[in-house]
Amino acid sequence: MGRILLLRSWHGLIVIMGVTIVVFVVTRMIGDPVDIMLPLEATAEQRAAFEHQLGLDRPILVQFFDYVWSLAQFDLGDSLWQNRPALEIILERLPLTLYLCFSAIAVAVLVAVPMGVIAALKPGGIIDKITVLLSLGALSVPQFWLGLLFIMVFAVQLGWLPAGGAASFKHLILPALTLAIPTMTRLVMVVRSQMMDELNAQYVKTAEAKGMPLFRIVGLHAMRNCAVPVMTLTAWEFIRILSGYTVVVETVFAWPGLGLIALQAIERQDLVLLQAIVFVIAVIVVVFNLAVDIIYKVIDPRIKLD
Template structure:
């Protein structure tokens, strides 16, 4: 428990520092009144807008008011949509969460199965092919894969839509783009961890007893090789929550990443801060779940 308490305390301070930095940096992006009002707006109209939203107050006063509101779980209203900022963020975060969960589950299953089979006979043809695929996948940038996918499968062949979320077909390209890079990274980790586990004494003993290959791979070896794999799965899941901005923007996916970009461009301060807090909390919770998974896989960690 002391480990988890220290993790919670350190995460709280990191989150507080993040919110302070984002608050002050977002104020450097410009005056939202000049963006929201028409170009022919009079100085009186601009001043009235700033007064209405408390933008004429000193920056320290605005910050103090913001901290007080956040402590009461109040992020204010969106300047653009005139709705509670937290409602807008949570609505978008659900889309990002579904996209991330679906992708990381598919990545984990595929990488664990293929990486385990490749590690069973290291140096073979299948192992070499898997190593090549993992290297290419881990090196490919998301934005390039997205552009190629749209060019080939949406524009060239006309098989898939370029944006939206209306049907299952709309999800294929975003998931495929998010899938490739973490799949390549996780495949390398699974293979390396399983190769090391296959050389251990308990595997040799199981083989000497005549245990089948399937049981050796998925019963005796996989659990002992899962600790580094769990770490990478957690890191990649957090990266998907925090880094799906490019994919969501390219495909017009209504997630929290695209919402953040739109809010930055329109200087919707309340939505920006709410989106960052929700995303940071999700990553913090995910890190705690990874720690719990460690304890389940290795009883020594519990003490």
């Protein structure tokens, strides 16, 4: 087990190195930070001085190795826009984003799993049909639009919930729901079809023949067999939320998390900060996947990690 963990960590490190290279190259292609940071009337000398200060006048390879060397020392550079360490900014914002992501995924799982299971108990029944219809409907709704709709209805019209910010639990509800709903719909479909398959399995018949109660057969025997595919999708959805959807939803709801700051970093061409954000998310994704792999092994003893 220890050896496998080490191997997996090594793989993760390779992924992170790959991401580092891609991010480094791409951020250098989206624009010249000097144009943004300096006023239009800046002289050529001023520009050159500024470039030199950022180290952008050095050969690209030197810049890259310098960047990697800093990373190795947990130095992600100083934000050009805010003039302070990028890591500091990220660590301020990250808890809010993780809070939002975990809330969203928790809501999605807590709704989708029971819903999918109940639908699977009677394939083609009325509950099943409603579930499929609802999730297909909700699946077709774009997230930003859903967020705006929520704001219009619950914040503007009804005035029940705040439209933006992150001051209280009330502020969490709308963005978390907006993130949860598309995930929920995909999860429901997978839970449903997986559970239908499992309920037809022979071991379910055995459990019935043993006289086990339905709740135990479905909730324990079949559920554990559903767990691996359902977890796979959940992990995938979590990563999509963390590394993508939050940018949209945090913007819509002015949720001051990592997604919002990422968008602002792009707008201000703060390539150091942007680089740092992408790097941190990549690390989180790699660690998260490692954890999921280990949980797989706990759920299903047949899974070989190597």
